[in-house]
Amino acid sequence: MPLLTLLAFGAAMFLLAASPGPGVFATVARALASGFSHAAVLVLGIVAGDLIFLLLAIYGLASMAEILGGFFTFIKYAGGLYLIWLGIKIWRSTPQVKNVEGKNELSWKKNFISGLSITLANPKVILFYLGFLPTFVDLTSLTSVDILAISMVVAVVLGSVLLSYAWAASRAGQIFKSRRTLRTINRCAGGVMMTAGGTILLKN
Numbered sequence: 001m002p003l004l005t006l007l008a009f010g011a012a013m014f015l016l017a018a019s020p021g022p023g024v025f026a027t028v029a030r031a032l033a034s035g036f037s038h039a040a041v042l043v044l045g046i047v048a049g050d051l052i053f054l055l056l057a058i059y060g061l062a063s064m065a066e067i068l069g070g071f072f073t074f075i076k077y078a079g080g081l082y083l084i085w086l087g088i089k090i091w092r093s094t095p096q097v098k099n100v101e102g103k104n105e106l107s108w109k110k111n112f113i114s115g116l117s118i119t120l121a122n123p124k125v126i127l128f129y130l131g132f133l134p135t136f137v138d139l140t141s142l143t144s145v146d147i148l149a150i151s152m153v154v155a156v157v158l159g160s161v162l163l164s165y166a167w168a169a170s171r172a173g174q175i176f177k178s179r180r181t182l183r184t185i186n187r188c189a190g191g192v193m194m195t196a197g198g199t200i201l202l203k204n
Contacts, residue, residue, distance in 0.1 A: 001137065001146040009136045010153045016128075017161040022118050027162045030111065031169035039166035041108050045115020047159045050125060054154055057129035058139060058147055084194050091187055091194070 023046045031039035119125055133139060137146070 001142075001149055005136055006149055006153055009150065010157050012132075012136075013154060013157040014161060017158045023115075023162060024165055026114070026118055027166050028169040031166040036166050036170045038108075038111055039170070040163060041111040042115040043159055043162040043166060045112040045117075046119050046162060047115075047155050048112075049116045049119025050154055050158055051151055053119065053126040054129050054151060055147070057126055057133060058142065058150070060130075084198060088194060091191065 027039050027043055027046070030042045133150075137150070142150075
């Protein structure tokens with residue numbers, strides 16, 4: 001897989017991971033309550049859940065492409081339209097200022113399980129990967145090394161973004177009190193999703 005493709009995928013993942021959502025708010029809440037170290041374990045669980053959905057999406061799409069042939073084209077365009085719709089929804093959404101409060105202390109194990117549950121309880125994550133991946137890679141020609149590289153990009157980018165939120169929250173926690181900041185983040189994420197969806201629709 002070309003390095004440029006991985007870098008483009010990583011840049012898109014960065015913008016999307018930075019968009020406030022359940023994982024971000026849970027990470028901030030944990031950091032406010034228990035400090036950076038506990039939040040880091042929660043982030044580890046969130047990343048693990050994302051990797052599970054990522055691998056399910058990769059192997060599921062690759063298998064469907066081989067078995068169903070032309071029907072995969074329908075799935076690809078449906079994914080593109082879904083991303084455009086999701087991007088428009090995020091772009092037009094009214095930023096909700098969150099009063100993120102700390103949560104009670106949890107053990108390291110419970111922190112990890114909590115993070116894992118946050119992702120696995122949200123089926124939209126796998127729908128995102130189903131629609132997002134075909135923009136960057138040909139799933140029918142991925143090698144084991146390619147899959148490992150994609151997984152590492154997701155883990156590093158998502159983990160770094162959430163850990164940055166945790167670090168900032170453990171010291172300040174003011175980012176979620178600014179409507180302007182939230183609006184900028186939402187528009188960046190929405191723009192990326194709409195662009196990715198449009199690329200899928202135009203891609204041969």
